[in-house]
Amino acid sequence: MLIGVAAGGALVAIIILVGLFRLMWRVAEPNEALVISGSKHRTDGVGEGMGFRIVTGRGTLVMPGVQAVRRLSLDLNEAELNVDCVTQQGIPLKVHGVVIFKVGDDMVSIANAARRFLDQQKFMPERVHNVFAGHLRSIVGGLTVEQMIRDRERLTAETRAASGSEMEKLGLIIDSLQIHEIVDPTGYINNLAAPHAAAVQRDARIAQAEADRLATEAEQQAAARMAEATRDSQILQAGYMAERDKATASSRQAGPLAEAAARQEVVVQETRVAELEAQRREQQLQADVRKPADASAYEKRTLAEAERDARISAAEAKARETELAAAAEANRVKTAAAAQAEQTRVSGEASAAATRATGEAEAAATQARGLAEAEAAKARGLAEAESIKARAAALAENQEAVVAQQLAENWPEIVRAGAEAFGNVDHMVLLNGADGMSEMFAKALTMGGTGLGLARQLLAQMNGATGAGGDAPSNGAAPRSPERVRLQD
Known part of the structure; x- marks a missing residue:
């Protein structure tokens, strides 16, 4: 009986211990970190006396009522970038991109992120957007539209490097930064592409015209060969018909028509010889006249088109040179005007200073003369008074x-x-x-x-x-x- 009671008490104690252990035991998932506060702990890389400890990838005991445990997600987060920027040329652009970030895996990053985003992880994309938006505006302000289009990797790299230190202070690391689109509301990019599109369209039209010419020549040559074949066929058919008629005439007429048939055979043979001679001469003309003429015409047309393209290129280069020269002259005139204005300002300040010094000197001289005249008048008055006094004294005596x-x-x-x-x-x-x-x-x-x-x-x-x-x-x-x-x- 006592053994059963003891066994029951031991079982109850074991159940209580297991319940307490499950209540106190916390396990960190692979994609989260446990932040336990309530006592001073030492964390590698963070320092002593932080007031909290960090647990990742394992379990730990937490004292209920004494310590508080909260979970910090280590999952990837995404922040959309929609930033209005102005380039070095003063052209407004809208840059669309995306930043993929997460809390760093080291203890320092987790501690920094816990101080700033614990229980406020939903505000992390907004904070990251603000950080990247400021740096993106600053970097775009130092670039031209052409540089952004041709070297978008530079824009991405500079933005990532500029934001890295601030992201590190927030305990965040950048997994990916992508610039999806550069929107140009003013049409500047389309205007940049217009000359290249026009050149491509021109080359396409030239190629199409050349292809049409070659196709036309091939069609004409094929039609000529078809006509030649038709002519040969008709000549052969005529020959065959003549032979048939000859045989028929020979069979119908044995006597007088034999001579006519012979003469007809001679005429047919002569006709065939003449036709063959005409064909030979036509082929000779094709080889001696038409082919060289076509080759010469093609050469002249090709040279004319090359000369036209050269003149167009030279005109475009001349226009560009004139534009650059005008810009250089405008800069020189602007610089000269600024220097003249600065010289005028300095001369004016020097003249004003000289005038002020002259006025002060004249005022001082006038004041000195006035004081001297007053002193002289005072001395004359005193002398006359003394003279009158002396004369009065002498008159009394x-x-x-x-x-x-x-x-x-x-x-x-x-x-x-x-x-x-x-x-x-x-x-x-x-x-x-x-x-x-x-x-x-x-x-x-x-x-x-x-x-x-x-x-x-x-x-x-x-x-x-x-x-x-x-x-x-x-x-x-x-x-x-x-x-x-x-x-x-």
């Missing part, structure tokens, strides 16, 4: 001496003004000679005349200067010197 000095300095004008009093005198009689003249002149100066007015004006100016200086008496009257009192009296 010794008024008589100052007045005498001023009178002495202005005495010529005073005498001139006094002499003007005699300007209107026509005739003067002096009784006492020189003494009378002196007395007359002294009276002219002392009588309210012009000379006395000048003297009074001079004294008034001196009094005003004294009043401004502050040294005049308090009642506003200037001191009266003896000379001034004598003049007023």
Whole structure:
């Protein structure tokens, strides 16, 4: 009884262990990788402490509730390329192609792809299309339409090489890149093919015409041979009929007709000889005249066609040369115009800089002259003020001496003004000679005349200067010197 219970308990334990093992055991399919997160693991080529481990092609234990396991597909994926591009010549094209890619088999690629596309694998074709579209536009922008058409392998190789590093960062590898079609909405490619198609069509028409000519010649020769055979047959039939008639006549007429039959035989034989001679001459004419004439005509026609093709080729080469020369001249003119514009711009900038420097120098000189003139005016004003101040001080200290000095300095004008009093005198009689003249002149100066007015004006100016200086008496009257009192009296 106890043995049965123990056996049952052992069986239950085994069943539980098997169930737990099946619950914890995960197996990676050949086309997928298991990404197990929840603890730090070391992955070859990736580094330590990634927080997840990668299992491919085998089974592994996963702790439920502690670790999480997700599957990353390693199957092939396909991304359609429909990219609008512009070539180096500025011609818009549409490039259609397909990219076949997958997640790399190495641990580094799987780790990179797991970080970027885990649970988002449906967005992988869109991301790949964006990567290839950018590089494809850049590469097509550096190529011409002719290069793309004639060397499509170069376009594929450059696009694959340019996108390889970015695909490697995404953990993806390119299995295949194919450019299916280059669509030209502007018709540029058709225009490129037009000259070649025209040349092929021309050669086809020439070949057809040559074939028609040869067929016509063969038909004519066959018709001639048929006519010749018909003629020979008719001649033979006529001969046979003559022989038959001869036999009939011979049988009907034995006498007189024998001679006629003989003569008829002679005529027939002569006719046959003549016909054979005519046939021989015709054959001779065919060999001597018609065949050489046909050969000569064929030679001339062939030479004319060759000369025509040569002229067409020369004209096309000349047109191409003219086009290249025009393009070169246009580039030269454009370069010269750009150089002239650059020279004009540099000259303008130099002239502007010179004008600005000249203006600044003139402004500085004008400012310096203005400052100098202001300083000079200020110095003159200060000097005049100092002179007035000194004159006022001198007048306050010794008024008589100052007045005498001023009178002495202005005495010529005073005498001139006094002499003007005699300007209107026509005739003067002096009784006492020189003494009378002196007395007359002294009276002219002392009588309210012009000379006395000048003297009074001079004294008034001196009094005003004294009043401004502050040294005049308090009642506003200037001191009266003896000379001034004598003049007023």
